[in-house]
Amino acid sequence: MILNFLRRVNVKIFFIMLGIFVPFFILLPMTELAVRFFEPASIYYQTLIENNAIWRSVLTTIELILKVSFISAFIGFVSAYIMTFYDIKFSKVINILLIIPLGIPVYVAAYTYTNIFHFIPFLEIILRSNFLMSGTVFIYSMFLYPYVYLASKSYLNKNMTEFMNASKTLGGHSLRTFFKVILPISRPVIIGSVAFVLFETLSDFAVVEYYGVLTLSRYINLAWFANGDFVSAVKFSVYILFILFLLLFTERMSRGRKRYSDAEVHHKPIIKKTPTLKESIGIYSLLIFVIGLSNVLPIGQMIISAFNNLDQVENLGILSITFNSLKITFISIIIIVIFALLLTTITIYLKGFKKNLVSSVSTIGYMIPSMVLALGLYMFYIRFDQWLYSVFHGIGLNRMLFTSTLAVLIIGFFIKFFAIAYTNLLSAYHKIGINILEASETLGENKLTTMFRVSIPMLKKSIIAVSIIMFIDMIKELTIVYSLRPFNFKTLSTEVYRYAGNEMINIAAFPSLIIIVLCTILIIYLERGSKK
Numbered sequence: 001m002i003l004n005f006l007r008r009v010n011v012k013i014f015f016i017m018l019g020i021f022v023p024f025f026i027l028l029p030m031t032e033l034a035v036r037f038f039e040p041a042s043i044y045y046q047t048l049i050e051n052n053a054i055w056r057s058v059l060t061t062i063e064l065i066l067k068v069s070f071i072s073a074f075i076g077f078v079s080a081y082i083m084t085f086y087d088i089k090f091s092k093v094i095n096i097l098l099i100i101p102l103g104i105p106v107y108v109a110a111y112t113y114t115n116i117f118h119f120i121p122f123l124e125i126i127l128r129s130n131f132l133m134s135g136t137v138f139i140y141s142m143f144l145y146p147y148v149y150l151a152s153k154s155y156l157n158k159n160m161t162e163f164m165n166a167s168k169t170l171g172g173h174s175l176r177t178f179f180k181v182i183l184p185i186s187r188p189v190i191i192g193s194v195a196f197v198l199f200e201t202l203s204d205f206a207v208v209e210y211y212g213v214l215t216l217s218r219y220i221n222l223a224w225f226a227n228g229d230f231v232s233a234v235k236f237s238v239y240i241l242f243i244l245f246l247l248l249f250t251e252r253m254s255r256g257r258k259r260y261s262d263a264e265v266h267h268k269p270i271i272k273k274t275p276t277l278k279e280s281i282g283i284y285s286l287l288i289f290v291i292g293l294s295n296v297l298p299i300g301q302m303i304i305s306a307f308n309n310l311d312q313v314e315n316l317g318i319l320s321i322t323f324n325s326l327k328i329t330f331i332s333i334i335i336i337v338i339f340a341l342l343l344t345t346i347t348i349y350l351k352g353f354k355k356n357l358v359s360s361v362s363t364i365g366y367m368i369p370s371m372v373l374a375l376g377l378y379m380f381y382i383r384f385d386q387w388l389y390s391v392f393h394g395i396g397l398n399r400m401l402f403t404s405t406l407a408v409l410i411i412g413f414f415i416k417f418f419a420i421a422y423t424n425l426l427s428a429y430h431k432i433g434i435n436i437l438e439a440s441e442t443l444g445e446n447k448l449t450t451m452f453r454v455s456i457p458m459l460k461k462s463i464i465a466v467s468i469i470m471f472i473d474m475i476k477e478l479t480i481v482y483s484l485r486p487f488n489f490k491t492l493s494t495e496v497y498r499y500a501g502n503e504m505i506n507i508a509a510f511p512s513l514i515i516i517v518l519c520t521i522l523i524i525y526l527e528r529g530s531k532k
Helices: 002-008 011-037 043-050 053-085 091-103 106-119 121-127 136-144 146-159 161-169 174-185 187-203 206-210 216-226 230-255 277-308 310-315 318-347 352-362 370-395 407-432 434-442 447-458 460-476 479-484 492-501 505-531
Strands: none
Touching: 011 230, 011 318, 011 352, 011 370, 011 407, 043 053, 043 216, 043 230, 053 091, 053 136, 053 146, 053 174, 053 187, 053 216, 053 230, 053 277, 091 136, 091 146, 091 277, 091 460, 091 505, 106 121, 106 136, 106 206, 106 277, 106 492, 106 505, 136 187, 136 206, 136 277, 146 187, 174 187, 187 230, 206 216, 206 492, 216 230, 216 370, 230 370, 277 310, 277 505, 310 505, 318 352, 318 407, 318 447, 318 460, 318 492, 318 505, 352 407, 370 407, 370 479, 407 447, 407 460, 407 479, 447 460, 460 492, 460 505, 479 492, 492 505
């Protein structure tokens, strides 16, 4: 019945409308920010200008993201290098342990470390360090480095065999090969994965708020929630976007005319080296240090806190807040996957400028820091709700349709995470090849029915993998949920934030552990599935 209906749809008009609607929908919050940026500054903003507070926050933001970028790149890439080129014991277990921090939200890690640093002098030095910005740099680096680790490990496994052999033939030793060959060739993947670290760092406000670091994200939060000053919050948002653009532009310019290719011939298996005694001491010391700080200490502390406060479980409403988190996550994933499948079906037939334009606009949402995205969405839909209320109040509309329901929260998730589904499904589409799709059309099917009868069955594994990746990101997400949720809508992430903000860190361990357990199970499943 559905297929018969789809066969009667005017596919050309449908795809044109969809190709215009999705990119336009994603750009809506940015247009709102652009319009409001030029409104007159408030007294609050002028006071900050007079006290040079904004300039200091800009410098603090740049300092934070540069330090986090370098440290996370170092930890992630060196760990990937060790796991790729050295034959070490328990490598499968160590690999999983190096990935698990991806399932620990940074705000959870920040609250947990505050609860234990008094007992460990080494941690006290870190969390009081000016260089590490009161521990903020440490938290972001230790729990975001898996972005670099995963991307680098995959790249090194696929692309380094020929280069390593050539270097050995020319007499290059391991250290020289690392600095002269592996590191320069790996630059694109390092920069690309560090960009994800930057997006996550700029999207978060809870860690910098908790540790008292006045970044632009913190000022957006203060202007919006503490002062109700949307104009100032917009100006801070634009500054963040400008810094992000400036960093990416600087990297592109520094690359100059250099071009990097990912040749298909460099896929020979790597012969791993057995480390010497000195190398073993260095390797295992680094891995124990990283795994201990990013896994054992925070998770161990949360488990202890949970056991010590088991009598509080009944008062937390764990089932209710878990259900709310799962509900909003599953609804968002279903909507995103449907639209991503439709848009990738369009994109695969496009060429040149049109394809680049649709792809670029459709993936821009993930680059926008969550606080900036939430602000743009809230301002747009609060005005849209006010217009709807004024028009339809006479026929019984007595509430805000978007900002007082889950609608605006789902839209926020859609814009933020659509890029994950779109890029991965587009990549999977290219592996299928357009010839199979065209063969279906020669048998009388249109592009929509081909998608249902051919593409979706062949993309089933990719759809599952994409859904899991989005689930991990959504279940951890705090900024969008906290900023756009309807009144009294509680999720796991918002309860962690609420309890920690009220200095009830031990109680926050319960929802924190649920997030970590869910994410860890799915991360292990993804890692094992990728090898198969």
